[in-house]
Amino acid sequence: AQSVTQLDSHVSVSEGTPVLLRCNYSSSYSPSLFWYVQHPNKGLQLLLKYTSAATLVKGINGFEAEFKKSETSFHLTKPSAHMSDAAEYFCVVKTGANNLFFGTGTRLTVIP
Amino acid sequence: SQTIHQWPATLVQPVGSPLSLECTVEGTSNPNLYWYRQAAGRGLQLLFYSVGIGQISSEVPQNLSASRPQDRQFILSSKKLLLSDSGFYLCAWSPPPALYEQYFGPGTRLTVT
Numbered sequence A: 001a002q003s004v005t006q007l008d009s010h011v012s013v014s015e016g017t018p019v020l021l022r023c024n025y026s027s028s029y030s031p032s033l034f035w036y037v038q039h040p041n042k043g044l045q046l047l048l049k050y051t052s053a054a055t056l057v058k059g060i061n062g063f064e065a066e067f068k069k070s071e072t073s074f075h076l077t078k079p080s081a082h083m084s085d086a087a088e089y090f091c092v093v094k095t096g097a098n099n100l101f102f103g104t105g106t107r108l109t110v111i112p
Numbered sequence B: 001s002q003t004i005h006q007w008p009a010t011l012v013q014p015v016g017s018p019l020s021l022e023c024t025v026e027g028t029s030n031p032n033l034y035w036y037r038q039a040a041g042r043g044l045q046l047l048f049y050s051v052g053i054g055q056i057s058s059e060v061p062q063n064l065s066a067s068r069p070q071d072r073q074f075i076l077s078s079k080k081l082l083l084s085d086s087g088f089y090l091c092a093w094s095p096p097p098a099l100y101e102q103y104f105g106p107g108t109r110l111t112v113t
Helices: none
Strands: A003-006 A012-016 A020-023 A023-026 A033-040 A044-050 A054-059 A066-067 A073-079 A089-093 A100-102 A106-112 B003-007 B010-015 B019-026 B030-036 B044-052 B055-058 B065-070 B073-078 B087-094 B108-112
Touching: A003 A089, A003 A100, A012 A020, A020 A106, A020 B003, A023 A033, A023 A089, A033 A066, A033 A073, A033 B003, A044 A054, A044 A066, A044 A073, A073 A089, B003 B087, B010 B019, B019 B087, B019 B108, B030 B073, B044 B073, B055 B065, B073 B087
Parallel strands: A012 A106, B010 B108
Antiparallel strands: A003 A023, A020 A073, A023 A073, A033 A044, A033 A089, A054 A066, A066 A073, A089 A100, A089 A106, B003 B019, B019 B073, B030 B044, B030 B087, B044 B055, B065 B073, B087 B108
């Protein structure tokens, strides 16, 4: 069965410093992986997706993620955090024809 | 471009009352449609999905039901709400046939009192 584990429930960084949100996946075959962001009381927005093409995936708002099969990881990074990046981030894996499995989320706090 | 609407944005209902949440999608045809629930401090739980009019798949047994009376309309209902039905309900759509990404509506905050 496919699943994801987000290793940190809360990450706090200072504005202008790098962001690292960690995600490990479990899959019996090459997975399709996604990162979504949710701002308070809002719907989710797709940041980026990996679908077995390039292992380094670039998304919106300067975020990127690298698929590492040897480490079963798909960590989300950004070189420099902005205040507007403060939100909840979800790592997601496709589990079937119509199903996505969402991680439990990582809350990112950006300190001015 | 495609847009997805949900209403109401917030709702406070007493236990035992009925529920109807509506979701509509514009700018696309024959989308796959989804209802999720997000409980406080938890991830998203898929409740229902639909690949066409009248075609509903339920992911978890519960007090809720879903219907798709039109191609771009998806309704979440309950005959009698429970306290445990409180949460943030999100509707989403994806372009068929592949589920490579889903696009989410703004959500409905439901509080059952």
